[in-house]
Amino acid sequence: MSFQTFIFYFLSTVLVISALGVITARNPVHAALLLVLAFFTSSGLWLLLQAEFLAITLVLVYVGAVMVLFLFVVMMLDINIARLREGFWKYLPMGGVVALLLVVEMGMILTSRSVGFGDVPQPPPLPSNLSHTKELGRLIYTEYVYPFEIAAVILLVAIVAAIALTLRKRKLDKYMDPATQIAVQRKDRVRVVSMASEARLDADSAASAEKPADATAGKESKPA
Amino acid sequence: MSAILQPIVNLGYSLQALFAAVLVAVFGNEAAPYILYAVKTLLLILCIVVPLMLSVAYLTLWERKVIGWIQLRLGPNRVGPMGLLQPIADGLKLLVKEIIVPSGANKLLFVVAPLMAIMPALAAWAVVPFEPEMVLANIDASLLYIMAITSMGVYGVIIAGWASNSKYAFLGAMRSAAQIVSYEIAMGFALVGVLMAAQSLNLIDIVKQQQSAFGVFGWFWIPLFPLFLTYLIAGVAETNRAPFDVAEGESEIVAGFHVEYSGMTFAIFFLAEYANMILVSFLTAIMFLGGWLSPFPQSWGLLGQSSFLWLLAKAFIVVSSFLWFRATFPRYRYDQIMRLGWKVFIPVTLVWILVLGAWMQTPLWVWWKGT
Numbered sequence: 176m177s178f179q180t181f182i183f184y185f186l187s188t189v190l191v192i193s194a195l196g197v198i199t200a201r202n203p204v205h206a207a208l209l210l211v212l213a214f215f216t217s218s219g220l221w222l223l224l225q226a227e228f229l230a231i232t233l234v235l236v237y238v239g240a241v242m243v244l245f246l247f248v249v250m251m252l253d254i255n256i257a258r259l260r261e262g263f264w265k266y267l268p269m270g271g272v273v274a275l276l277l278v279v280e281m282g283m284i285l286t287s288r289s290v291g292f293g294d295v296p297q298p299p300p301l302p303s304n305l306s307h308t309k310e311l312g313r314l315i316y317t318e319y320v321y322p323f324e325i326a327a328v329i330l331l332v333a334i335v336a337a338i339a340l341t342l343r344k345r346k347l348d349k350y351m352d353p354a355t356q357i358a359v360q361r362k363d364r365v366r367v368v369s370m371a372s373e374a375r376l377d378a379d380s381a382a383s384a385e386k387p388a389d390a391t392a393g394k395e396s397k398p399a
Numbered sequence: 400m401s402a403i404l405q406p407i408v409n410l411g412y413s414l415q416a417l418f419a420a421v422l423v424a425v426f427g428n429e430a431a432p433y434i435l436y437a438v439k440t441l442l443l444i445l446c447i448v449v450p451l452m453l454s455v456a457y458l459t460l461w462e463r464k465v466i467g468w469i470q471l472r473l474g475p476n477r478v479g480p481m482g483l484l485q486p487i488a489d490g491l492k493l494l495v496k497e498i499i500v501p502s503g504a505n506k507l508l509f510v511v512a513p514l515m516a517i518m519p520a521l522a523a524w525a526v527v528p529f530e531p532e533m534v535l536a537n538i539d540a541s542l543l544y545i546m547a548i549t550s551m552g553v554y555g556v557i558i559a560g561w562a563s564n565s566k567y568a569f570l571g572a573m574r575s576a577a578q579i580v581s582y583e584i585a586m587g588f589a590l591v592g593v594l595m596a597a598q599s600l601n602l603i604d605i606v607k608q609q610q611s612a613f614g615v616f617g618w619f620w621i622p623l624f625p626l627f628l629t630y631l632i633a634g635v636a637e638t639n640r641a642p643f644d645v646a647e648g649e650s651e652i653v654a655g656f657h658v659e660y661s662g663m664t665f666a667i668f669f670l671a672e673y674a675n676m677i678l679v680s681f682l683t684a685i686m687f688l689g690g691w692l693s694p695f696p697q698s699w700g701l702l703g704q705s706s707f708l709w710l711l712a713k714a715f716i717v718v719s720s721f722l723w724f725r726a727t728f729p730r731y732r733y734d735q736i737m738r739l740g741w742k743v744f745i746p747v748t749l750v751w752i753l754v755l756g757a758w759m760q761t762p763l764w765v766w767w768k769g770t
Contacts, residue, residue, distance in 0.1 A: 178433075204508075204561060211554070231543045239550025240580060243557065247576050250561045250569075306539050308600055353738065 183223055190216040203249045211242050228308045404533075404707075415439065443535050447524050455673040456486035462722045469726040496662035501564055504659070508562035513660070513667035516555025520674040523548045527681055528603045529707040530691050542590055542600040545682065546583075549637070552675060553579040555668070556639070556646060556656045563659040571655025574733060575639060575646035581740040582636040588748035589630040592623050593686045595755055597767060606690030608767035610705075614696060618689035622758070622766050625751045627687045629744050631717070634679035636740070638672060640721055642728035643736055650730075676721055677714065684713035 193216065196209040214237045221230035315323050418438070422431040460475065460482065467474025475482035500506055526541035528534035538544060553576060560572020596619050597605040611617030620627045636643040647655040657668050684690060691710045697703040731739070758764050 204505075208508075208558070227538070227540055228543070231540055231547045235543065235547040235550055239547060239553075239583070243553055243576055243580055246554075246557055246561075247573065250557070251573075308540055308543070353735075 179223060183220065186216045186219045186223070190220070203252070204246065207242065207246050207249050210245075211238055214238050214242065226307060228311055440535075444525075447535060448521060451521075451524065451674060451677065452670070454677060455670055456490065458673050458677065458718065459489070459669075460486050461719070462725075465719065465722045466726045469723070490666070493662055493666040498662045498664050499659075501659045503564040505562040505564070508558050509659075510664070512555050512559035512562055513664045513671070514555075515558055516552060516671040517667050517674070519548045519551040520671040520678065523678055526602060527678070528606070528685070528690070529710060530705075531603055531607070533707060534603065537601070537603060540600045541602045542594060542605070542686075545602075546587060546590060549675070549678070550583055552637075552671070555671065559660065559668070560656040563656075565659050567652040567654070567658045568656050570652050571646045571648065571658070574648070575656060578639075578643065578645065578736060578740070579637060581737060582633040582744070585629055585740060585744035585748055586633040586637060588745065588752060589623075589626040589633065590686070592626040592748070592752055592755055593619060595752065595759065596623060602685055606685055606692065609689045610692055611766070613765075615689070615694045617766065618687065618692070619766070620687040622755070622764075623687060623751070625747050627683075629748050630687070631683055631720075633740075633744060634683065635721060635724060636736070638675045638679060638721075640672075640676065641725040642730050644730060645733050645736060648730070676718055680714040680717035680721070681710070683717045684710055688713045688717075 190213055193209045193212040197206050197213060200206040200209060214233060218230040218233040218238075221227075221233065415435070419431065419435050422434055425431075426434060463485075464474040464482070475485040478484045478488045500509055523545050525535045526538055526544050528537070528541075556575040556579075557572045560568040560570075560575070563569070593605060594600060597608045599605060599608065605619075609618045639646045645651075645655075647657070649655075652658070657665055660668060689709075690713075691707050692705045693699075693703050693709055695703045
């Protein structure tokens with residue numbers, strides 16, 4: 176067994192275990208984190224296929240952005256696990272049929288002679304100076320430019336639609352327009368009042384003004 | 400390779416040859432190359448991580464000194480001469496402190512979170528070049544790799560906030576998640592500009608293509624100036640440093656995501672934050688400030704030579720400016736952070752990418768033209 180085969184089986188084992196964990200974990204946060212692990216190991220598998228651009232993009236997009244938002248939402252949910260499991264036996268027959276179909280289909284693909292992977296030859300090793308990123312970019316922007324542009328526009332429409340669906344004016348909105356905040360003048364906030372100065376009225380002078388006789392008496396008695 | 404390091408490199412090669420001979424004698428011809436490769440890689444990793452950890456320790460001292468001077472104080476000056484042993488004392492203190500796991504916390508994730516924070520902060524250094532041949536892994540898509548790995552740093556913060564079972568920690572985690580995801584977009588677009596100008600994703604090529612007859616003006620900070628500023632500020636926000644430190648927000652949510660952490664678990668978050676700061680400084684120096692290239696003409700003798708010392712000097716200036724920001728600016732209000740990220744930086748970067756694309760088609764583009 177070569178070193179690469181060993182790495183492949185190692186990554187595949189981790190991938191299968193973590194993918195099983197995603198659907199069996201009771202805690203949704205654990206499930207989301209296991210999904211992160213699954214993405215990460217599958218990007219390792221892509222690296223083994225020398226598809227470094229796709230592998231790094233998988234980590235960048237799914238691990239770095241999509242799953243962060245997933246976790247963001249999952250952590251804020253207060254999920255009642257018991258209620259989620261209530262309908263288990265009711266949905267089992269339907270789910271079982273779908274699962275069986277999937278297993279049969281996968282088995283047919285993996286074992287059949289005409290479409291099976293047994294006959295697919297191992298790809299020849301690529302020249303080391305070949306840049307996948309460059310090749311991919313060249314293909315996307317020349318040969319497949321129209322499908323690529325259409326996909327981009329569909330994504331843009333999805334973004335606009337998502338924003339339009341959630342955009343609403345709330346009654347208790349505390350939004351402040353930054354332009355008006357910056358445009359505030361001193362006179363809007365502070366009023367400077369001009370007035371004549373007044374004599375200071377502190378405790379000592381108040382006491383002496385009220386009882387001048389006592390004060391002088393006290394002073395005279397001290398040296399004696 | 401610069402002349403300064405040549406004797407060390409020669410010594411390393413002789414030691415490697417000696418070690419290889421010993422390995423062949425012990426394990427035979429089959430396994431020896433693999434073992435040699437593993438040992439060599441581990442040693443090279445240590446050569447990066449040990450100086451990095453030392454710089455993190457002394458960056459904390461430098462930060463306290465600089466902020467002290469800015470605020471007309473002395474900063475730490477009691478432990479050792481001029482306070483030079485302060486980081487060691489701090490480290491020892493954190494090492495021997497008790498690690499407290501709060502009741503109701505998710506124990507496994509509570510301990511895993513600091514690891515998730517430091518792992519990407521260290522893994523990104525694998526592709527950071529210090530000189531044309533001084534790099535652990537010279538991969539073709541290193542810029543993309545850096546982006547992918549640094550985008551995983553947010554997990555440490557989110558998991559820490561959630562696993563702590565504390566409302567302050569959770570608020571800090573939520574703030575951090577939204578902030579980091581927002582600023583990553585602006586940062587990514589800034590990197591797209593670098594990629595366009597250098598026409599390569601390889602960090603070594605990016606530096607090489609900043610070399611020109613114009614010296615300082617040939618570096619990418621001139622044609623990519625708006626992207627340079629965006630990257631620098633987004634870098635401050637990505638590392639959760641003041642004035643974008645709402646994830647910690649001492650005055651609002653105590654200490655944010657790491658409020659429940661103590662001892663070494665807290666120290667690891669601290670290490671990760673400073674390692675990320677140093678990483679962003681190095682990347683800024685590499686992508687916009689000419690990396691190891693000298694700002695002076697070659698005729699100036701030793702000063703005109705390109706060397707990793709120049710890279711260190713540039714990164715030092717950038718990292719010091721992080722400290723300067725912290726001492727100068729008050730913390731942003733949270734909605735203002737979001738506004739700055741989405742409504743200022745992303746449009747600025749998008750427009751500049753468009754300008755750059757048009758500019759590069761004209762004869763006015765005097766920087767890297769491709770081969």
